[in-house]
Amino acid sequence: MAQPVLPLAPLPDFNNEVAGLIHGYLFTPTAPPQRLDAREAAQMARTPYGEECFLWLHINLNHARAERWVQDHFAVDRDFFDEIHSGSPRTRLAQQNNALLAVLNDVTFSREERSAQNATLWIWCQSHLIVSARFRAVEMIERMHQRLPALEFRESEEVLLWLLGEQEAQLEQVVRRTSQAVDSIEERLLSPAIKANRSELGRLRRMLLRIQRLLAPEPAALFRLLHRPPAWLKREPLNDLRAFTEEFSVVLNDLASLMERIRLLQEEIAARLMEQSNRTLFLLTVITVLALPINIVAGFFGMNVGGIPLANNPHGFLLLVLLVLAFTLVAGWLTLRAPRE
Incomplete structure (x- = not known):
């Protein structure tokens, strides 16, 4: 007898792995942060x-249903995910509809690998909800x-401000x-390892x-946000944003000076290398000029023709050596007299 075909079990929509939820927390002013799984976070959204509480959700965009899960259960703008798919990792902070959109970058500077690797973090922030999303792990x-x-944290914007500070x-x-x-390279500038310093x-x-392209915030978007902030953004976080803008400006000025x-060090090294090349070329020119009389005399006396002078003179070789030495x-x-003049 044929067994009845049972319907397939639906995919668990509230599983953290399926939803792509890495961290979920409910922040209340009177209690420590309460950790939530995907089911509890969705229930809190309904x-x-x-009024004084807010949710923080940190999702992994590598999960196929993470984006759909956030859109189905939370009032996150579609423009936020369009910004993620636009593929622009440059740091910026701007107003998006009635929310704050932030794109941050976490840079890992590895001296062993002689490179800097970055992981981009996208943040959507409102008064009662903050969503952060990433593809790669973000250390901050x-x-x-x-x-x-x-x-x-007492307000959602404080999370954003803390990440900006990081x-x-x-x-x-x-x-x-x-x-x-750069200080160590400048100290080694007079050492023989000029080429290595130049490549470094x-x-x-x-x-x-x-x-600078990744971490420096876009000034136009930041200034627009400071002049026209969202209505729910309070004065104290706005003042903190202005303070962060000033701190970023100081660091960016230091970066530009560096x-x-x-x-200037590259130009100095290039000038020194050019000077070394000119000295080498001058030395080769001097050697060529000094060898010219010898080559001329050897060419004349090497001709297989008659009438070669001093052929029968017993002191002919000595006379030729003296003649070549005088010309040299x-x-x-x-x-050597020309450069001094």
Whole structure:
């Protein structure tokens, strides 16, 4: 007898793995952050959880249903995911409809690999909900997660401000470490390893340009946000944003000064290499001029014709040596005398 065909079990929509939820927390002013799984977070979205409370969701975009899960259960703008798919990793902070959109970058500077790797973090923030999304693991999110009870966030924008502060600290750290590397190269400038210094400076300059493009916030979007903030954004977070803008400006000025310093060192090294090349070329020219009388005399006396002078003179070789030496001294004097004039 044929067995009845049972319907397929539906895919568990509230599983953390299926939803792509990495971290989910409910923040309340009177209690520590409460960890939520995907089912609990979706239930919190359907029920009011207090005016002074907010949700934080951190999702993994590598999961196929993560984007759909967030859109189905939370009032996140479609423009937020369009921004993610646009593929622009440059840091910026702007207003998107009635929310704040932030694109941050977490840079890992590895001296062993002689490179800088970045992981992009997209953030959508409103008064009662903040959603952060990433493809690759972001270290500053993990650092925040480890210190979450001690940070005591009271509002969603405080999470965004803390992450902005972390990025500003990263940029400052990169500038400080690169400045130390440039100091050591500047000390080795007079050493024989000029070519190695030149390649190292070129690598540092390319890395700083890339980090500046990734970590430096777009000034136009940031100034528009500061002049026309969302209605729900309070004055204190807005003042913090202005403070972060000033701190970013200071670090970016230091970065620009450091890049100018690297450019001047590259020009100095290029000038020294050019001077070495000119000295080598001058030395080769002097050797060629000094060898010219010998070549001319050897060419004349090497001809297989009759009438070669001093052929029967017993002192002919000595006379030719003296003649060649005299021409060589005159040519050398004329060659070495010209640069001094």
